[in-house]
Amino acid sequence: MVEHISPLPSVDSLLRAAETEVLLTRFGRTAVTATLRDILATRRAAHTFGDPAAAIIDEAADHLVRRFARSQRPVxxxxxxxxxxNLGRSPLPPEAAEAAAEALRNATNLEFDLATGRRGERDDHISGLLCELTGAEAATTVNNNAAAVMLVLNTLALGKEVPVSRGELIEIGGAFRVPDIMGRSGAILKEIGTTNRTHARDYAGAIGPQTGALMRVHQANYAIVGFTTSVPAATLSGIARDAGIPLIEDLGSGSLVDLERFGLPHEPTPRESLAAGADVVTFSGDKLLGGPQAGLIVGNKRVISAINCNPLKRALRLDKGRLAALEVVFRMYLDPDRLADRVPALxxxxxxxxxxxxxxxxxxxxxxxxxxxxxxxxxxxxxxxxxxxxxxxxxxxxxxxxxxxxxxxxxxxxxxxxxxxxxxxxxxxxxxxxxxxxxxxxxxxxxxxx
Incomplete structure (x- = not known):
């Protein structure tokens, strides 16, 4: 006797099944129909028959749950x-996350001046706070610190040489290197000194008619110890000033407060760099600062104005959600005594x-x-x-x-x-x-x- 094998159910019959109703409500008819067809086609190709409709619907549910699951999840x-x-760096304070979500859900006065009824500037929402916290004359923002460095170099030293100590030509995550950023910016890297020792005379001797700026890069992800020499920002600013060129300082992570007050190692702050004479300082918003991913640029008005006039600024600008989050985090820094409780990173x-x-x-x-x-x-x-x-x-x-x-x-x-x-x-x-x-x-x- 030949054993009878039940044929596979049709797509229409599966769609009409009571068990499918919840899938249709959750995932939509298009996705459910396509998934059922794929499962039936796989069974036909494998000559697998006789499974009850409920088993096919259960398999479809598993497929759909996996397909519609968010790729980026909390861990x-x-x-x-x-x-x-790789895990997103700093977790945001809840208030900052809520401000970002509210801004993203609604129309906002992102580039609208409520006082005058005219067009405004998006950086105005945070530039005053950033100047207050760093002592800068002016400030602007872009989408990360690498973008900040590239924009500054493109603005101040396009087609010109920028002397940088060999000991500061760092590589960060993902094989991302300072020399590559400088090349893409249009500036010409001029290596000076040695890996472990660079002197003031190295900078002074490297300056010529084609020099656009001096640059100092904080060794944010490694340390050179032993027989070492580096040139402090105050000395470099004097050399740059005498040559009539700007001094750029990239702090990498950066911190708006002296971390020693929390029992942590000292990290250079933008206020210290500016006080030492740097014309423009770049640093991150999403590392030690504890905010969203951002590149923060502070400095004198003339330099920041030139940066804001660069067409690349628009391509690298921050969206309204991150600006809203940054504003909340910056305001927390106005109350430094409670920072360690309010900023998750700290x-x-x-x-x-x-x-x-x-x-x-x-x-x-x-x-x-x-x-x-x-x-x-x-x-x-x-x-x-x-x-x-x-x-x-x-x-x-x-x-x-x-x-x-x-x-x-x-x-x-x-x-x-x-x-x-x-x-x-x-x-x-x-x-x-x-x-x-x-x-x-x-x-x-x-x-x-x-």
Whole structure:
């Protein structure tokens, strides 16, 4: 006797099924229909028949959930790097995120002067605050610090030479190099000095008729120690002033306050650079400052005015959402005594070691319960402040260290959780640094392990 095999259901019958109604409501008829057709075509090609309609609809639901899931999702950063470039750097203060969302949802006075009823300038929403916080005469913004450096060089030194110390020709994440930025800007790099020692005479000797500016680049992601010499900004500004050319200083991460007040290593501030005589200073908004991705440019009025007249400025400008977020963050800096509580980046960097250890113990207990056959230990470790932001200075922290076999598979399991957990494998163990797992996140972390 030949066994009877039920044919595959039609697309129309599947669409009419009661179980499909929720998919149609959530994902729309076009996407549901296309998914059902793909599943049926795959079954026909594999000669797979006889599955009930409910099984096909369940498979379609799985496909649709994956297809419509957001690609960019919140993760638990347990890598040990607080301002992690690949994980979005600084988390925004909730007030800044809400301001950005409100601006993006609505029409705003982005480039409209409410007082006069005429066209306004988008930078006016934050330039006054930025000048107040840095002591600059004028300020402007672009979409990141690399763009800021490129715009400044293109404005002040297009087709002209810019002497830079060899020890400052840094490479940042993604094989992104200062010499490449300078080349794209139209400026001509003139290397001076050596990797470990550059003197004032090197700068003075490099200046000629084709020199457009002097440039000083903060060594934001590495340090040269030992037999070293560098030229301070105050000395360079005098050399530049005598030659009648501007001094550009790129601070990289940058900070609007002296971080030593929070027990962190000192990082040069724009106010210090300007006070030392720099004509224009560039720095990031999304690293130590704790705001959204942005390139911030401060300096004297003449230079900033020339930068704002450059056609490239429009191509690199900030959108209304990030400007709204920046304004909120800048206003927080007007109250420096509460910064460490209000700005998440600073709160994570200054989090007490006792709090981190308490978190690690609770997380470790949950992990040991979930995987009783694994070796789970609580141990002291060191957190990195950030790649590109004080990378050689480490902070005392506590981690959950997980041993055993198949660590890559375990790391993959954690990355596949509803809110992915990102750790690192080192010395034959999976390390989960708990500095960035604040108390409010513990419940969510533990719940998804069950």
């Amino acid at each position: 638990f950063n347990m890598t040990g790097t607080v301002l992690h470039t 709160r994570l960097l200054t989090r007490p070691e006792s709090d981190i250890r308490a978190t690690a113990k609770r997380i470790g207990a949950a992990i040991a319960m979930r995987w009783p056959d694994r070796d789970v230990a609580i141990e002291a470790c060191r957190s990195q402040i950030g790649s590109g932001a004080l990378p050689v200075d480490l902070l005392p922290s506590t981690a959950v260290a997980i041993g055993g076999k198949a660590l890559e598979e375990l790391a993959k399991f954690l990355r596949d959780l509803p809110r992915p957990v990102i750790g690192r494998i080192a010395r034959g163990r999976l390390i989960l640094d708990c500095r960035c797992l604040e108390t409010g996140d513990e419940t969510a972390f533990i719940a998804q392990l069950c």
